[in-house]
Amino acid sequence: MDITESTDQGVKVAALKGRLDTATAPAAETKLIGLLEGGAKVVADLAEVHYVSSAGLRVLLKAAKQAKAIGGSFAIASPQAPVREVLEISGFDKILAIHPTRDAAVSALA
Template identity: 35%
Template sequence: MNPETSWKHDVFTEDGSTCIVLSGELDLRAVEQLRQVLKKAIEESVRVVADLEAVSFIDSTIINVFIEARNDATASDRSFVVANPSPPVRRVLEVTGVLGFLSDSG
């Protein structure tokens, strides 16, 4: 991880699908870089999955970035979903009512 950030990402692309594996704490400091990572992936892939298994924290600014990514993907006939949220992240997504919208179950 970059000393100035508390998160990192790895990108894997195969057959028109991209998986972005996120880890660490995602908050306001991550917004702009995460937005750019997701935007690039959505432009280049038909399906984008953000794997949240190693994410220990998200706040409302990150939820907003995920909602924007989902809306941008849908507008471009592409898909964006979150997958494998860690227990604390799943709880935040459930409490805010966006888990279904952001996941394959939505």
């Protein structure tokens, strides 16, 4: 998994690429939690993630909980259809802020 960081309108964006599964979840978790330090606003851009396992879902949930605990914000942007389906089946679409595009997610948090 590759993770590229950028900042847009004061919002940190982590663009993930590849699979978010048991093998890549620890690195993704470390990166996302690190970006949240200091109560930051963070968007996880999943446009180039084609698979999310239960371990990947746990990472996204942990990042959202961490953001809430420290006064930050966390949102998901651009999930591909198979990833969006996993998020919906698992009920994560009800507890995580999921936006259709990176721009929409950044605007919502900015």
